[in-house]
């Protein structure tokens with residue numbers, strides 16, 4: 001057994017003044033039992049906990065660290081900016097540079113507004129979509145996560161997909177009464193809302209879903225969704241907070257052959273610092289304050305240090321162009337997972353998009369939230385702890401994507417495959 005004495009001590013200490021000893025519930029290991037690991041440092045593809053255990057990191061802070069930890073160019077840019085000034089409450093050139101980089105690679109994005117998180121980008125996009133269309137309702141898909149703002153925090157788990165039920169205490173029914181739920185990969189579930197309601201401002205979607213585990217849209221579904229929203233004058237808000245810069249330098253939209261009305265970004269775009277963004281064509285973005293009447297502001301928005309990290313990360317990512325490598329390595333790991341499951345008589349499905357992928361403990365194809373919910377989470381829990389024991393850090397939930405960074409070596413790939421084989425033996 002690995003030693004995690006110090007993590008245990010810190011966890012117990014943390015409980016006193018932090019809620020559950022964490023600042024975000026996904027870190028709490030609740031669904032896999034046991035207590036969270038406390039991390040101390042990270043370098044390249046590795047992360048080290050406070051007890052000195054080394055892991056290959058497939059969590060990567062839930063996505064941002066696509067270059068691995070401590071990339072030299074990013075460190076240099078951040079250090080330089082820190083010495084020049086942390087924040088001014090005024091405009092800086094870095095904001096213009098990052099805006100240009102982002103607008104150049106997302107189709108139909110003329111202007112962008114930087115905020116501090118994915119949640120903030122999405123909640124601003126709701127306001128903007130409502131103002132632009134002069135309508136109130138929004139559609140989201142069961143199993144898609146768009147941050148924790150009231151209007152989109154609707155669980156609608158299996159069997160409840162047609163009802164708008166608040167997914168959290170403290171969200172008044174009024175705050176979600178304009179939120180309609182549709183089923184991923186089921187265009188009829190969207191059409192039904194369009195027939196029944198003529199007050200729909202926008203449809204929100206993860207172009208590749210990553211928050212119910214990785215679920216890909218069918219070509220017909222995503223194209224039809226674009227077509228019917230356009231025809232109805234409803235904005236399509238594509239949430240690329242996770243998928244942005246994931247499978248190519250840019251977003252998922254181009255690969256899928258669709259163009260968003262509003263695109264939301266986060267995670268990679270801030271290179272490990274708190275950055276979110278929403279952008280669209282001029283006609284839409286010009287409605288945002290100070291050009292228009294849609295108010296949205298932030299003391300630290302476009303923070304110079306975060307912008308510097310974002311610029312350096314995107315510049316380095318473009319230069320490295322690791323996307324073929326991502327696909328190759330993800331396919332190798334996919335095969336290793338399936339082979340290991342097969343050898344041990346375990347039902348397993350793997351979904352994969354670029355550098356994000358994950359195994360589902362299920363015999364069936366996973367195409368929506370209801371199917372994802374049917375996975376064997378007890379098997380996942382055994383597998384999770386097996387991976388931890390083998391020095392591989394994966395998200396502590398069946399319903400999270402795993403991520404690859406660009407500095408995983410062949411030797412580390414071997415360690416990963418060996419770890420997968422060992423962990424799968426414990427599932428049974």
Ligand SMILES: *Cc1c(COP(=O)(O)O)cnc(C)c1O
Pocket residue numbers: 116117118119120122145146147148206210211239240241242266267276
């Ligand atoms: C992570 C995520 C968010 C929320 O971003 P935060 O920075 O955690 O607020 C929104 N949408 C998607 C698709 C995400 O993966």
